[in-house]
Amino acid sequence: MNEVLEAIRTRRVVRALTADPVDRDLLTAVVDSARFAPHAGNRRLHRYAVVTGPRLLQALRMVSPGMLQRPTAAVAVCVDWAEVRRYGFPPANPGPYVDVGTAAATMLLAAHSLGLAAGPVTSFSRVAVATLLDLPPDVRPELIVCLGHPAAEQPPPVRRRGGPSWDDLVRWERGTPHSTEEC
Template sequence: MSGEEPTGGDTAGGDAVLRAIRTRRVVRALADAPVEPGQLRAVLDSARYAPHAGNRRLHRYVAVTRPGMLRAIRMVSPGMLQRPAAAIVVCVDWAGVRAYGFPESNPGPYVDVGTAAATMLMAAHGLGLGAGPVTSFSRAAVAVLLGAPDGVRPELIVCLGHPSPQQPPPVRRRGGPAWTDQVRWEHF
């Protein structure tokens, strides 16, 4: 029974949060329409509700909406397949990390980048926006483009926009383990 899920109440029925989690997708094709400032603020504001190690708030967020800046960032971001109308660059204040006494090897700041990104992706989905994370980019080039202070490094970009009616087919991984093969209950 190690690979089986415990039985319990039916949570799949009408739970809006679980439905949102199940329906959120990375949107790779975005329309040219701008993201409304209120929508961008709402997505950005959602990051503050994400868990942060020790509630230290060692991250900085840069919202980008100027088309020229978005094009420049896209030029140094091979992983940015979409053409976003807006982007939020999640940065880590590594000087602040060191000031708290965390070693460079501490994974906490990276985990916090992930929780902030996941929260912003869900917020965008809830607002009807398309969104997708980008990790393949030149951190040094984006830092220069944004004028990041010393010790602050971009770690992830959240692309935002209105989903285009035509989307490329989803990326499906072939082979590999099934989800049920990856989950165990209580022990391996």
């Protein structure tokens, strides 16, 4: 299997982290990887806020119920909604949110490829995080990528029980065995 597929298949959210800081070069490599993610309209409607200070990281945790890990670095992926409006995206256009996902997925994979632990968090107070990060009024944090070094001891992987199989979720063509619809 090639290295990219291998990385995609082995990436997991890692929440058990050491207290070691993330080396600046590694952090830069992770943040820069988002430049190469696909973006709707090929516009730069997103802003990235990088946090490494222990006090600010601790404050972020306090307003982020979904931040179960203690990251030693974090990247808030933000949308500049004023830029979105200027560009003319209608409010219902999912592009800006999809772009948050492409940027986050790219950073998670980059971190994994560098041996870092990483995990996305969306359960946080947008207002509180924007205030802590001193973001301009129209720039809203939408997802935080938590980063650190993986602890030696990790909880066992959670196994999905029951539910549909992957084949149940994928439909190849109308009328193939995976489809429940009549031709």
